[in-house]
Amino acid sequence: MSRLNLDDFSDLIERPDSGTRRDAEARRERLAVAPGALGRLDELAEWLSAAQGVAPVKAVTQPRIVLFAGDHGVAELGVSRRPAGSAHRLVRDVLEGVSPVAVLARRMGVPVRVVDAGLDCEPDLLPDEIVRHRVRRGSGRIDVEDALTAEEADAAVRLGMAIADEEADSGTDLVVLGDLSVGGTTPAATLVAALCGTDASVVTGRGGVAIDDLTWMRKCAAVRDSLRRARPVLGDQLELLAAVGGADLAAMTGFLLQSAARRMPVILDGVVTAACALVGQRAAFRAPDWWLAGQVSGEPAQTKAFDRMALNPLLDHGVTVGEGTGALLALPLVQAAAALAAELPEQPEQGLAEDEGAHRDD
Structure with a gap:
Protein backbone atom coordinates (compact mmCIF):
# COMPACT_ATOMS: atom_id res chain seq x y z
CA MET A 1 0.00 0.00 0.00
CA SER A 2 1.43 3.36 -1.04
CA ARG A 3 2.01 6.07 1.57
CA LEU A 4 -0.80 8.58 2.02
CA ASN A 5 -0.32 12.13 0.80
CA LEU A 6 -2.79 14.36 2.59
CA ASP A 7 -2.31 17.05 -0.05
CA ASP A 8 -4.31 14.81 -2.42
CA PHE A 9 -7.44 15.86 -0.50
CA SER A 10 -7.09 19.32 -2.01
CA ASP A 11 -8.34 17.89 -5.31
CA LEU A 12 -10.97 15.65 -3.69
CA ILE A 13 -12.74 18.23 -1.54
CA GLU A 14 -15.13 20.69 -3.16
CA ARG A 15 -16.91 23.60 -1.53
CA PRO A 16 -20.57 23.23 -0.49
CA ASP A 17 -22.88 24.03 -3.42
CA SER A 18 -22.89 27.81 -3.94
CA GLY A 19 -25.91 27.71 -6.25
CA THR A 20 -27.96 25.95 -3.61
CA ARG A 21 -26.83 28.49 -1.04
CA ARG A 22 -28.05 31.31 -3.26
CA ASP A 23 -31.40 29.53 -3.61
CA ALA A 24 -31.60 29.20 0.17
CA GLU A 25 -30.78 32.89 0.60
CA ALA A 26 -33.45 33.84 -1.96
CA ARG A 27 -36.03 31.72 -0.17
CA ARG A 28 -35.09 33.34 3.14
CA GLU A 29 -35.86 36.74 1.63
CA ARG A 30 -39.38 35.50 0.84
CA LEU A 31 -40.20 34.25 4.34
CA ALA A 32 -42.84 36.01 6.39
CA VAL A 33 -40.33 36.51 9.22
CA ALA A 34 -38.29 39.64 8.54
CA PRO A 35 -34.73 39.17 7.29
CA GLY A 36 -32.29 39.34 10.17
CA ALA A 37 -34.91 38.56 12.79
CA LEU A 38 -33.56 35.02 13.26
CA GLY A 39 -29.97 36.19 13.59
CA ARG A 40 -27.34 33.55 13.01
CA LEU A 41 -29.93 30.82 12.49
CA ASP A 42 -30.36 32.10 8.93
CA GLU A 43 -26.65 31.69 8.24
CA LEU A 44 -26.67 28.18 9.71
CA ALA A 45 -29.61 27.10 7.58
CA GLU A 46 -28.01 28.44 4.42
CA TRP A 47 -24.71 26.71 5.23
CA LEU A 48 -26.47 23.41 5.88
CA SER A 49 -28.56 23.76 2.72
CA ALA A 50 -25.39 24.23 0.67
CA ALA A 51 -23.79 21.21 2.37
CA GLN A 52 -26.84 19.08 1.57
CA GLY A 53 -27.10 20.45 -1.95
CA VAL A 54 -30.86 21.06 -1.64
CA ALA A 55 -33.11 24.06 -0.98
CA PRO A 56 -35.11 24.29 1.14
CA VAL A 57 -32.85 22.63 3.66
CA LYS A 58 -33.70 19.17 4.96
CA ALA A 59 -34.04 18.38 8.66
CA VAL A 60 -31.06 16.81 10.43
CA THR A 61 -32.48 13.39 11.23
CA GLN A 62 -29.44 11.14 11.71
CA GLN A 335 -31.52 21.55 13.95
CA ALA A 336 -33.60 24.61 14.87
CA ALA A 337 -32.12 26.58 11.99
CA ALA A 338 -33.01 23.79 9.55
CA ALA A 339 -36.56 23.47 10.90
CA LEU A 340 -37.27 27.20 10.67
CA ALA A 341 -35.85 27.53 7.16
CA ALA A 342 -37.82 24.54 5.91
CA GLU A 343 -41.14 25.09 7.66
CA LEU A 344 -41.76 28.83 7.99
CA PRO A 345 -44.23 30.05 5.35
CA GLU A 346 -43.29 32.40 2.57
CA GLN A 347 -44.93 35.79 2.24
CA PRO A 348 -47.89 35.82 -0.15
CA GLU A 349 -47.20 37.47 -3.48
CA GLN A 350 -48.22 41.12 -3.52
CA GLY A 351 -50.94 40.73 -6.13
CA LEU A 352 -52.46 37.74 -4.40
CA ALA A 353 -52.41 39.58 -1.08
CA GLU A 354 -54.27 42.56 -2.61
CA ASP A 355 -56.91 40.25 -4.18
CA GLU A 356 -57.47 38.55 -0.86
CA GLY A 357 -57.83 41.95 0.80
CA ALA A 358 -60.40 43.03 -1.79
CA HIS A 359 -62.45 39.84 -1.24
CA ARG A 360 -62.42 40.44 2.48
CA ASP A 361 -63.68 44.01 1.91
CA ASP A 362 -66.56 42.64 -0.19
Whole structure:
Protein backbone atom coordinates (compact mmCIF):
# COMPACT_ATOMS: atom_id res chain seq x y z
CA MET A 1 0.00 0.00 0.00
CA SER A 2 1.43 3.36 -1.04
CA ARG A 3 2.01 6.07 1.57
CA LEU A 4 -0.80 8.58 2.02
CA ASN A 5 -0.32 12.13 0.80
CA LEU A 6 -2.79 14.36 2.59
CA ASP A 7 -2.31 17.05 -0.05
CA ASP A 8 -4.31 14.81 -2.42
CA PHE A 9 -7.44 15.86 -0.50
CA SER A 10 -7.09 19.32 -2.01
CA ASP A 11 -8.34 17.89 -5.31
CA LEU A 12 -10.97 15.65 -3.69
CA ILE A 13 -12.74 18.23 -1.54
CA GLU A 14 -15.13 20.69 -3.16
CA ARG A 15 -16.91 23.60 -1.53
CA PRO A 16 -20.57 23.23 -0.49
CA ASP A 17 -22.88 24.03 -3.42
CA SER A 18 -22.89 27.81 -3.94
CA GLY A 19 -25.91 27.71 -6.25
CA THR A 20 -27.96 25.95 -3.61
CA ARG A 21 -26.83 28.49 -1.04
CA ARG A 22 -28.05 31.31 -3.26
CA ASP A 23 -31.40 29.53 -3.61
CA ALA A 24 -31.60 29.20 0.17
CA GLU A 25 -30.78 32.89 0.60
CA ALA A 26 -33.45 33.84 -1.96
CA ARG A 27 -36.03 31.72 -0.17
CA ARG A 28 -35.09 33.34 3.14
CA GLU A 29 -35.86 36.74 1.63
CA ARG A 30 -39.38 35.50 0.84
CA LEU A 31 -40.20 34.25 4.34
CA ALA A 32 -42.84 36.01 6.39
CA VAL A 33 -40.33 36.51 9.22
CA ALA A 34 -38.29 39.64 8.54
CA PRO A 35 -34.73 39.17 7.29
CA GLY A 36 -32.29 39.34 10.17
CA ALA A 37 -34.91 38.56 12.79
CA LEU A 38 -33.56 35.02 13.26
CA GLY A 39 -29.97 36.19 13.59
CA ARG A 40 -27.34 33.55 13.01
CA LEU A 41 -29.93 30.82 12.49
CA ASP A 42 -30.36 32.10 8.93
CA GLU A 43 -26.65 31.69 8.24
CA LEU A 44 -26.67 28.18 9.71
CA ALA A 45 -29.61 27.10 7.58
CA GLU A 46 -28.01 28.44 4.42
CA TRP A 47 -24.71 26.71 5.23
CA LEU A 48 -26.47 23.41 5.88
CA SER A 49 -28.56 23.76 2.72
CA ALA A 50 -25.39 24.23 0.67
CA ALA A 51 -23.79 21.21 2.37
CA GLN A 52 -26.84 19.08 1.57
CA GLY A 53 -27.10 20.45 -1.95
CA VAL A 54 -30.86 21.06 -1.64
CA ALA A 55 -33.11 24.06 -0.98
CA PRO A 56 -35.11 24.29 1.14
CA VAL A 57 -32.85 22.63 3.66
CA LYS A 58 -33.70 19.17 4.96
CA ALA A 59 -34.04 18.38 8.66
CA VAL A 60 -31.06 16.81 10.43
CA THR A 61 -32.48 13.39 11.23
CA GLN A 62 -29.44 11.14 11.71
CA PRO A 63 -26.79 12.99 13.70
CA ARG A 64 -24.05 10.99 15.40
CA ILE A 65 -21.45 11.72 18.06
CA VAL A 66 -18.05 10.27 17.17
CA LEU A 67 -15.35 10.30 19.86
CA PHE A 68 -11.76 9.24 19.18
CA ALA A 69 -9.90 7.99 22.25
CA GLY A 70 -6.20 7.90 23.05
CA ASP A 71 -3.52 8.35 25.68
CA HIS A 72 -0.50 10.59 25.25
CA GLY A 73 2.94 9.84 26.65
CA VAL A 74 3.51 13.50 27.41
CA ALA A 75 0.99 13.13 30.25
CA GLU A 76 3.82 11.44 32.18
CA LEU A 77 5.27 14.93 32.68
CA GLY A 78 2.33 15.93 34.85
CA VAL A 79 0.73 18.29 32.31
CA SER A 80 -2.80 17.18 33.23
CA ARG A 81 -4.79 16.71 36.41
CA ARG A 82 -5.67 13.24 35.19
CA PRO A 83 -3.07 10.46 35.63
CA ALA A 84 -1.23 9.27 32.54
CA GLY A 85 -2.80 6.27 30.85
CA SER A 86 -6.27 6.81 32.32
CA ALA A 87 -8.25 7.74 29.20
CA HIS A 88 -9.94 4.34 29.26
CA ARG A 89 -11.82 5.55 32.36
CA LEU A 90 -13.27 8.39 30.29
CA VAL A 91 -14.38 5.83 27.73
CA ARG A 92 -15.93 3.66 30.42
CA ASP A 93 -17.90 6.63 31.78
CA VAL A 94 -19.31 7.29 28.30
CA LEU A 95 -20.26 3.66 27.86
CA GLU A 96 -21.91 3.56 31.27
CA GLY A 97 -23.84 6.74 30.54
CA VAL A 98 -22.41 8.79 33.41
CA SER A 99 -20.30 11.37 31.54
CA PRO A 100 -21.74 14.77 30.52
CA VAL A 101 -21.78 13.92 26.81
CA ALA A 102 -23.46 10.58 27.51
CA VAL A 103 -26.18 12.19 29.63
CA LEU A 104 -26.90 14.83 26.98
CA ALA A 105 -26.78 12.32 24.15
CA ARG A 106 -29.28 10.10 25.92
CA ARG A 107 -31.60 13.06 26.55
CA MET A 108 -31.31 14.24 22.94
CA GLY A 109 -31.56 10.80 21.38
CA VAL A 110 -28.22 11.02 19.57
CA PRO A 111 -26.15 7.83 19.29
CA VAL A 112 -22.52 7.87 20.45
CA ARG A 113 -19.67 6.03 18.76
CA VAL A 114 -16.32 5.63 20.51
CA VAL A 115 -13.21 4.64 18.56
CA ASP A 116 -10.05 3.54 20.39
CA ALA A 117 -7.20 4.85 18.26
CA GLY A 118 -4.48 4.73 20.91
CA LEU A 119 -5.58 3.96 24.46
CA ASP A 120 -2.89 2.78 26.88
CA CYS A 121 -4.78 -0.05 28.57
CA GLU A 122 -5.33 -3.77 28.24
CA PRO A 123 -7.83 -4.44 25.44
CA ASP A 124 -10.03 -6.61 27.66
CA LEU A 125 -10.95 -3.58 29.80
CA LEU A 126 -13.32 -2.38 27.07
CA PRO A 127 -15.71 -3.96 24.57
CA ASP A 128 -14.17 -5.36 21.40
CA GLU A 129 -16.10 -2.98 19.14
CA ILE A 130 -14.28 -0.13 20.88
CA VAL A 131 -10.71 -1.46 20.93
CA ARG A 132 -10.61 -3.36 17.63
CA HIS A 133 -9.43 -0.29 15.68
CA ARG A 134 -6.49 0.53 17.98
CA VAL A 135 -3.39 1.62 16.06
CA ARG A 136 -0.99 1.36 18.99
CA ARG A 137 -1.00 1.40 22.76
CA GLY A 138 -0.54 5.04 23.76
CA SER A 139 1.48 7.66 21.91
CA GLY A 140 5.12 8.62 22.39
CA ARG A 141 6.30 11.47 24.62
CA ILE A 142 6.40 14.19 22.01
CA ASP A 143 8.89 16.45 23.80
CA VAL A 144 11.65 13.86 23.30
CA GLU A 145 10.36 11.33 20.75
CA ASP A 146 7.87 10.88 17.95
CA ALA A 147 4.27 10.22 18.89
CA LEU A 148 3.99 7.60 16.15
CA THR A 149 6.08 5.87 13.53
CA ALA A 150 5.43 6.87 9.93
CA GLU A 151 3.53 3.62 9.40
CA GLU A 152 1.38 4.17 12.49
CA ALA A 153 0.54 7.73 11.45
CA ASP A 154 -0.51 6.44 8.03
CA ALA A 155 -2.64 3.72 9.64
CA ALA A 156 -4.26 6.18 12.04
CA VAL A 157 -5.26 8.60 9.28
CA ARG A 158 -6.64 5.70 7.24
CA LEU A 159 -8.61 4.59 10.32
CA GLY A 160 -10.26 8.00 10.55
CA MET A 161 -11.03 7.93 6.84
CA ALA A 162 -12.62 4.49 7.17
CA ILE A 163 -14.79 5.61 10.10
CA ALA A 164 -15.95 8.63 8.06
CA ASP A 165 -16.86 6.35 5.17
CA GLU A 166 -18.81 4.05 7.48
CA GLU A 167 -20.77 6.99 8.89
CA ALA A 168 -21.50 8.51 5.49
CA ASP A 169 -22.55 5.13 4.08
CA SER A 170 -24.89 4.52 7.03
CA GLY A 171 -26.77 7.77 6.39
CA THR A 172 -25.29 9.97 9.12
CA ASP A 173 -26.14 13.53 8.06
CA LEU A 174 -24.20 15.49 10.71
CA VAL A 175 -21.35 14.49 13.02
CA VAL A 176 -20.52 15.91 16.44
CA LEU A 177 -16.78 15.26 16.78
CA GLY A 178 -14.89 15.03 20.07
CA ASP A 179 -11.98 13.34 21.82
CA LEU A 180 -11.51 11.21 24.92
CA SER A 181 -7.87 11.72 25.81
CA VAL A 182 -5.44 12.31 28.63
CA GLY A 183 -2.67 14.69 27.68
CA GLY A 184 -4.29 15.46 24.32
CA THR A 185 -4.39 19.23 24.70
CA THR A 186 -0.57 19.35 24.78
CA PRO A 187 -0.02 17.91 21.27
CA ALA A 188 -3.02 19.96 20.13
CA ALA A 189 -1.39 23.17 21.37
CA THR A 190 1.89 22.11 19.75
CA LEU A 191 0.24 21.56 16.37
CA VAL A 192 -1.53 24.92 16.49
CA ALA A 193 1.64 26.75 17.54
CA ALA A 194 3.63 25.08 14.77
CA LEU A 195 1.06 25.81 12.07
CA CYS A 196 0.41 29.39 13.21
CA GLY A 197 4.04 30.25 13.91
CA THR A 198 3.51 31.24 17.56
CA ASP A 199 5.31 30.52 20.81
CA ALA A 200 4.33 27.94 23.41
CA SER A 201 3.08 30.46 25.97
CA VAL A 202 0.62 31.91 23.43
CA VAL A 203 -1.21 28.63 22.88
CA THR A 204 -0.86 26.76 26.16
CA GLY A 205 -4.09 26.60 28.12
CA ARG A 206 -5.22 24.85 31.27
CA GLY A 207 -7.06 21.90 29.73
CA GLY A 208 -10.56 20.56 30.21
CA VAL A 209 -9.91 20.04 33.93
CA ALA A 210 -8.26 23.31 34.92
CA ILE A 211 -4.65 22.89 36.01
CA ASP A 212 -2.72 24.98 38.55
CA ASP A 213 0.13 27.36 37.75
CA LEU A 214 2.90 24.83 38.30
CA THR A 215 1.22 22.28 36.03
CA TRP A 216 0.69 25.01 33.42
CA MET A 217 4.42 25.81 33.47
CA ARG A 218 5.26 22.14 32.96
CA LYS A 219 2.79 22.00 30.09
CA CYS A 220 4.21 25.16 28.54
CA ALA A 221 7.72 23.67 28.68
CA ALA A 222 6.47 20.46 27.08
CA VAL A 223 4.86 22.42 24.22
CA ARG A 224 8.06 24.46 23.80
CA ASP A 225 10.23 21.34 23.54
CA SER A 226 7.73 19.63 21.25
CA LEU A 227 7.68 22.68 18.98
CA ARG A 228 11.40 22.27 18.37
CA ARG A 229 10.65 18.80 17.02
CA ALA A 230 7.63 19.94 15.01
CA ARG A 231 9.13 22.82 13.02
CA PRO A 232 11.50 20.73 10.85
CA VAL A 233 8.59 18.63 9.50
CA LEU A 234 6.04 21.39 8.88
CA GLY A 235 6.11 20.72 5.15
CA ASP A 236 4.48 17.29 5.50
CA GLN A 237 1.24 16.96 7.49
CA LEU A 238 1.64 13.20 7.95
CA GLU A 239 5.16 13.61 9.32
CA LEU A 240 3.90 16.39 11.58
CA LEU A 241 1.17 14.16 13.03
CA ALA A 242 3.73 11.37 13.54
CA ALA A 243 6.19 13.69 15.26
CA VAL A 244 3.93 15.63 17.65
CA GLY A 245 0.37 14.36 17.20
CA GLY A 246 -0.86 10.97 18.30
CA ALA A 247 -3.00 8.13 17.05
CA ASP A 248 -6.26 9.79 18.04
CA LEU A 249 -5.29 13.16 16.53
CA ALA A 250 -4.13 11.56 13.29
CA ALA A 251 -7.36 9.55 13.09
CA MET A 252 -9.47 12.67 13.68
CA THR A 253 -7.58 14.49 10.94
CA GLY A 254 -8.30 11.66 8.51
CA PHE A 255 -11.91 11.61 9.66
CA LEU A 256 -12.34 15.34 9.05
CA LEU A 257 -10.77 15.28 5.60
CA GLN A 258 -12.72 12.24 4.44
CA SER A 259 -15.96 13.67 5.88
CA ALA A 260 -15.42 16.80 3.78
CA ALA A 261 -14.69 14.66 0.73
CA ARG A 262 -17.94 12.74 1.38
CA ARG A 263 -19.88 16.02 1.89
CA MET A 264 -20.75 15.14 5.49
CA PRO A 265 -20.80 18.21 7.78
CA VAL A 266 -19.07 18.12 11.18
CA ILE A 267 -19.40 20.18 14.37
CA LEU A 268 -16.02 20.64 16.08
CA ASP A 269 -15.71 20.61 19.85
CA GLY A 270 -12.60 21.69 21.76
CA VAL A 271 -8.94 22.41 21.14
CA VAL A 272 -8.07 18.86 20.06
CA THR A 273 -10.61 18.77 17.23
CA ALA A 274 -9.66 22.35 16.32
CA ALA A 275 -5.99 21.38 16.01
CA CYS A 276 -6.84 18.41 13.81
CA ALA A 277 -9.02 20.65 11.66
CA LEU A 278 -6.12 23.08 11.28
CA VAL A 279 -3.89 20.25 10.03
CA GLY A 280 -6.70 19.33 7.65
CA GLN A 281 -6.93 22.89 6.37
CA ARG A 282 -3.19 22.84 5.67
CA ALA A 283 -3.80 19.82 3.42
CA ALA A 284 -7.05 20.99 1.77
CA PHE A 285 -7.94 24.68 2.00
CA ARG A 286 -11.62 24.10 1.16
CA ALA A 287 -12.15 21.55 3.94
CA PRO A 288 -13.17 24.03 6.70
CA ASP A 289 -16.23 24.97 4.63
CA TRP A 290 -17.70 21.64 5.83
CA TRP A 291 -17.09 22.28 9.53
CA LEU A 292 -18.82 24.28 12.23
CA ALA A 293 -17.10 25.52 15.39
CA GLY A 294 -19.42 24.32 18.12
CA GLN A 295 -18.20 26.30 21.12
CA VAL A 296 -15.53 28.38 22.77
CA SER A 297 -13.59 26.17 25.18
CA GLY A 298 -11.36 28.87 26.64
CA GLU A 299 -8.21 27.24 25.27
CA PRO A 300 -6.04 29.85 23.51
CA ALA A 301 -4.92 27.32 20.91
CA GLN A 302 -8.54 26.67 19.96
CA THR A 303 -9.16 30.39 19.49
CA LYS A 304 -6.01 30.65 17.37
CA ALA A 305 -7.05 27.70 15.20
CA PHE A 306 -10.62 28.91 14.67
CA ASP A 307 -9.36 32.37 13.76
CA ARG A 308 -6.97 30.89 11.20
CA MET A 309 -9.82 28.89 9.64
CA ALA A 310 -12.31 31.81 9.85
CA LEU A 311 -14.70 29.68 11.94
CA ASN A 312 -16.97 31.56 14.33
CA PRO A 313 -18.06 29.42 17.34
CA LEU A 314 -21.79 29.01 17.90
CA LEU A 315 -21.73 28.97 21.71
CA ASP A 316 -19.74 30.54 24.51
CA HIS A 317 -21.09 28.99 27.70
CA GLY A 318 -17.81 28.35 29.52
CA VAL A 319 -18.08 24.56 28.99
CA THR A 320 -14.57 23.12 29.29
CA VAL A 321 -15.29 19.47 30.01
CA GLY A 322 -14.45 18.39 26.44
CA GLU A 323 -15.49 14.94 25.17
CA GLY A 324 -17.75 16.51 22.51
CA THR A 325 -20.05 18.07 25.13
CA GLY A 326 -19.87 21.67 23.91
CA ALA A 327 -20.30 20.66 20.28
CA LEU A 328 -23.32 18.54 21.19
CA LEU A 329 -24.91 21.54 22.90
CA ALA A 330 -24.65 23.36 19.56
CA LEU A 331 -26.52 20.63 17.68
CA PRO A 332 -30.02 21.85 18.64
CA LEU A 333 -29.19 25.26 17.17
CA VAL A 334 -28.37 23.66 13.82
CA GLN A 335 -31.52 21.55 13.95
CA ALA A 336 -33.60 24.61 14.87
CA ALA A 337 -32.12 26.58 11.99
CA ALA A 338 -33.01 23.79 9.55
CA ALA A 339 -36.56 23.47 10.90
CA LEU A 340 -37.27 27.20 10.67
CA ALA A 341 -35.85 27.53 7.16
CA ALA A 342 -37.82 24.54 5.91
CA GLU A 343 -41.14 25.09 7.66
CA LEU A 344 -41.76 28.83 7.99
CA PRO A 345 -44.23 30.05 5.35
CA GLU A 346 -43.29 32.40 2.57
CA GLN A 347 -44.93 35.79 2.24
CA PRO A 348 -47.89 35.82 -0.15
CA GLU A 349 -47.20 37.47 -3.48
CA GLN A 350 -48.22 41.12 -3.52
CA GLY A 351 -50.94 40.73 -6.13
CA LEU A 352 -52.46 37.74 -4.40
CA ALA A 353 -52.41 39.58 -1.08
CA GLU A 354 -54.27 42.56 -2.61
CA ASP A 355 -56.91 40.25 -4.18
CA GLU A 356 -57.47 38.55 -0.86
CA GLY A 357 -57.83 41.95 0.80
CA ALA A 358 -60.40 43.03 -1.79
CA HIS A 359 -62.45 39.84 -1.24
CA ARG A 360 -62.42 40.44 2.48
CA ASP A 361 -63.68 44.01 1.91
CA ASP A 362 -66.56 42.64 -0.19
